[in-house]
Amino acid sequence: xxxxxxxxxxxKGFKDILPEESKxxxxxxxxxxxxxxxxxxxxxxxxxxxxxxxxxxxxxxxxDIVEKEMYTFQDRNGQYLTxxxxxxxxxxxxxxEHKLYNTAPVLKLFTMGPMFRHERxxxxxxxxxxxxxxxxxxxxxxxxxxxxxxxxxxxxxQFTDEENLLLEMNSLGCPExxxxxxxxxxxxxxxxxxxxxxxxxxxxKVNPLRVFDCKNExxxxxxxxxxxxxxxxxxxxSNHMGKVLDALEAFGIPFVQNPYLVRGLDYYKRTTFExxxxxxGAQSTVAAGGRYDGxxxxxxxxxxxxxxxxxxxxxxxxxxEEQAEPKSVDLFIAALGSEARTEALYWLAYLRRQGLKVExxxxxxxxxxxxxxxxxxxxxxxxxxxEREMDxxxxxxxxxxxxxQETLDLDDLPEILVEKVKSQKSQGDE
RNA sequence: GUGGGCGUAGCUCAGUUGGUUAGAGCGUCGGGUUGUGGCCCCGGAGGCCGAGGGUUCAAGUCCCUCCGCUCACCCCA
Numbered sequence: 001x002x003x004x005x006x007x008x009x010x011x012k013g014f015k016d017i018l019p020e021e022s023k024x025x026x027x028x029x030x031x032x033x034x035x036x037x038x039x040x041x042x043x044x045x046x047x048x049x050x051x052x053x054x055x056x057x058x059x060x061x062x063x064d065i066v067e068k069e070m071y072t073f074q075d076r077n078g079q080y081l082t083x084x085x086x087x088x089x090x091x092x093x094x095x096x097e098h099k100l101y102n103t104a105p106v107l108k109l110f111t112m113g114p115m116f117r118h119e120r121x122x123x124x125x126x127x128x129x130x131x132x133x134x135x136x137x138x139x140x141x142x143x144x145x146x147x148x149x150x151x152x153x154x155x156x157x158q159f160t161d162e163e164n165l166l167l168e169m170n171s172l173g174c175p176e177x178x179x180x181x182x183x184x185x186x187x188x189x190x191x192x193x194x195x196x197x198x199x200x201x202x203x204x205k206v207n208p209l210r211v212f213d214c215k216n217e218x219x220x221x222x223x224x225x226x227x228x229x230x231x232x233x234x235x236x237x238s239n240h241m242g243k244v245l246d247a248l249e250a251f252g253i254p255f256v257q258n259p260y261l262v263r264g265l266d267y268y269k270r271t272t273f274e275x276x277x278x279x280x281g282a283q284s285t286v287a288a289g290g291r292y293d294g295x296x297x298x299x300x301x302x303x304x305x306x307x308x309x310x311x312x313x314x315x316x317x318x319x320x321e322e323q324a325e326p327k328s329v330d331l332f333i334a335a336l337g338s339e340a341r342t343e344a345l346y347w348l349a350y351l352r353r354q355g356l357k358v359e360x361x362x363x364x365x366x367x368x369x370x371x372x373x374x375x376x377x378x379x380x381x382x383x384x385x386x387e388r389e390m391d392x393x394x395x396x397x398x399x400x401x402x403x404x405q406e407t408l409d410l411d412d413l414p415e416i417l418v419e420k421v422k423s424q425k426s427q428g429d430e
Numbered sequence: 431g432u433g434g435g436c437g438u439a440g441c442u443c444a445g446u447u448g449g450u451u452a453g454a455g456c457g458u459c460g461g462g463u464u465g466u467g468g469c470c471c472c473g474g475a476g477g478c479c480g481a482g483g484g485u486u487c488a489a490g491u492c493c494c495u496c497c498g499c500u501c502a503c504c505c506c507a
Contacts (some may be wrong), residue, residue, distance in 0.1 A: 009498080012498085117505095117506075120431080123501065124506095213505095215503095274507095281501080283507075336465070367466055371467040371468095372467055
């Protein structure tokens with residue numbers, strides 16, 4: 001048998017996050033954490049794996065996600081488990097399991113991490129993707145809705161021009177008023193069935209609100225006459241929506257109303273929103289969310305209201321302009337000969353423990369090669385110490401910008417280096 | 431799940447109507463300076479041309495199949 005050399009690759013739709021991208025993600029995460037801290041939102045981390053039931057009941061049995069996109073399998077005991085396709089259901093499960101709703105009137109939680117959906121990958125869509133999620137659990141106040149939108153907008157706008165963003169708001173109504181609209185809409189769609197495309201005829205049965213997303217011009221023409229949720233919404237829902245929008249204005253967040261905005265998951269009611277960005281390809285939504293007051297009871301919990309949102313990290317990455325930050329280190333130690341190289345290790349450890357960024361060649365290379373390495377590392381200073389210097393009990397400190405060199409005594413060398421670097425840094429800050 | 435586009439060096443890509451040993455730029459390593467970086471000059475390493483089959487005297491180039499990537503549809507962050 002001839003053996004084939006097959007290089008291993010990552011699973012389709014699963015991506016390695018290489019150091020450069022990892023840095024950009026860290027920046028996003030750090031920014032988000034700061035904003036959460038200022039809003040009193042605390043982190044919760046739930047497992048990546050849940051019993052399938054959690055999602056099947058939470059998201060809705062007949063949604064696309066549950067029907068055909070979940071990574072579901074049996075473990076060794078035959079239990080059905082699912083890699084989480086979204087965060088809300090798991091977080092709510094945790095809140096119910098630990099009865100966190102008894103610990104405070106309102107829980108303000110965030111989490112960030114990977115989600116999994118078995119879809120065909122394309123721009124801005126992966127099988128393992130990452131979200132930053134926020135859930136406000138226990139409040140039906142419209143201010144809660146507005147705060148959640150605020151958080152999404154505030155985080156995203158740190159990374160792109162606000163001109164590139166469009167916030168769309170809508171209300172889906174509640175179990176009181178939504179059925180009335182649905183009934184009329186179904187009737188309308190049935191009567192105009194012949195003028196709708198195949199997709200829309202199918203949507204009419206599965207998820208009628210989705211027909212409004214259709215790009216077909218013929219359908220759009222028909223749909224202009226279709227009943228709109230807005231006109232069916234009950235006074236309570238209408239009042240709620242009004243207050244959400246008022247709060248957004250008070251927060252200084254620009255938005256437009258989109259009466260056709262629909263969410264894909266079953267559990268949404270009343271407020272729903274999407275934050276869209278330019279240049280994302282077909283998937284323009286960078287963040288989205290809404291209110292899900294009924295979800296808790298679907299998971300056998302008490303009737304607790306909630307509102308939340310998710311930011312798609314990969315989509316946010318697409319919005320960010322790609323500029324890698326130049327590398328920089330405070331000091332590069334170029335040591336020649338075994339005596340100097342050993343001595344350098346003491347300085348290396350000492351200086352790093354002082355918080356300086358110090359690099360050192362792992363290989364015993366020529367001075368020229370080490371200088372090159374120093375340059376590539378973006379070294380501010382380079383300490384040069386070879387046999388000659390060791391004999392004289394001194395070392396050369398080179399300023400990599402000015403090329404100025406000075407000779408330093410080996411006594412107290414580390415302390416002097418710390419001084420030099422720090423004074424240089426404070427000068428640079430001014 | 432359905433369609434379109436693309437697979438040549440680590441990266442971005444050339445490669446004529448099929449025709450000798452498959453190229454460039456960048457990156458990487460080394461030399462030019464027996465101990466001093468960037469710019470410049472010189473050189474090295476690095477390719478079963480995605481895989482398999484077919485046509486042909488001859489295939490990176492033409493045909494078929496598969497695989498992978500990618501964009502879009504569906505749907506969604």
